[in-house]
Amino acid sequence: MAALLQDPLTLEQQRPGSPSSSAPDQLTETVVVGPINLAAAPLGYSGIEEHTTPTHAFVEHSSTILFPILFFPNVYFSFDRLYELELVWLAALAIPFALVSGDLVGGVVHWAADTYFSEDTPIVGPALIKPFRQHHLFPRDICTHTFVSIVGNVCILAVPVLSVCLYLLWISDHGLIAFAILCTALMAATTVGTNIFHKWAHQEKPGAGVRWLQRMRFVLEPNHHQVHHTEPFQMHYCITNGWLNPLLNKIGFFRKLEAVLHFFGIEPTNEKSEVRSQN
Ligand SMILES: [Zn+2]
Numbered sequence: 001m002a003a004l005l006q007d008p009l010t011l012e013q014q015r016p017g018s019p020s021s022s023a024p025d026q027l028t029e030t031v032v033v034g035p036i037n038l039a040a041a042p043l044g045y046s047g048i049e050e051h052t053t054p055t056h057a058f059v060e061h062s063s064t065i066l067f068p069i070l071f072f073p074n075v076y077f078s079f080d081r082l083y084e085l086e087l088v089w090l091a092a093l094a095i096p097f098a099l100v101s102g103d104l105v106g107g108v109v110h111w112a113a114d115t116y117f118s119e120d121t122p123i124v125g126p127a128l129i130k131p132f133r134q135h136h137l138f139p140r141d142i143c144t145h146t147f148v149s150i151v152g153n154v155c156i157l158a159v160p161v162l163s164v165c166l167y168l169l170w171i172s173d174h175g176l177i178a179f180a181i182l183c184t185a186l187m188a189a190t191t192v193g194t195n196i197f198h199k200w201a202h203q204e205k206p207g208a209g210v211r212w213l214q215r216m217r218f219v220l221e222p223n224h225h226q227v228h229h230t231e232p233f234q235m236h237y238c239i240t241n242g243w244l245n246p247l248l249n250k251i252g253f254f255r256k257l258e259a260v261l262h263f264f265g266i267e268p269t270n271e272k273s274e275v276r277s278q279n
Pocket residue numbers: 110114132136228
């Protein structure tokens with residue numbers, strides 16, 4: 001289903017006759033709600049509504065339902081195994097590990113989506129690259145997205161991982177396996193929560209509970225995240241709680257990753273000078 005309206009970034013990048021100008025979108029279609037008048041849309045909103053394909057919607061909804069069905073048994077049985085082995089102290093380590101590693105995983109995926117691939121890349125293009133790049137143009141569109149569209153794609157990735165974890169718990173009674181699975185399950189939950197926390201950071205009037213979580217820095221704080229939406233748009237990729245952003249900025253983590261990929265001939269596909277909304 002071809003997109004009815006392309007955003008300015010896409011239009012700027014397309015060449016006449018390029019595949020993206022005629023190829024059907026694999027996962028999403030774009031529907032204009034009301035007349036096209038971006039200037040009249042509230043700041044940060046596009047006025048455009050994305051609809052996923054029926055197949056993708058089915059997988060998204062199924063995975064979103066399956067995630068808690070797999071997550072809670074993983075946490076319960078891995079914790080129970082650690083308790084039996086008198087290794088509960090390891091369970092306490094799993095929580096900070098999950099919060100930090102979830103922030104890192106989300107940051108690396110965000111950086112990769114911002115910097116490499118294109119909206120036309122098979123599978124990841126419509127599912128990952130396009131949402132991230134459109135988010136830079138219309139940051140508050142995320143506030144209009146449904147719960148399933150916010151967490152569904154991450155659940156699609158997390159469900160197979162949690163299935164394997166549950167199987168490993170079934171066949172092994174080793175304490176370290178139980179610890180690794182508890183860490184993995186909590187990290188998966190943190191990663192699934194990332195887009196929810198990201199959405200909260202763009203909401204104009206979040207609830208009191210959310211504001212408290214943001215003030216305490218348990219989740220992404222709006223002013224902290226705003227740095228990512230401010231020129232030169234190359235910092236603060238971590239959007240779970242943002243705890244790692246100062247460290248990664250200081251050591252030039254993402255620039256070094258780009259240098260390593262450049263060494264192997266892999267170049268960024270997204271111009272740093274792209275036009276973005278800073279709202
Ligand atoms: Zn970004």
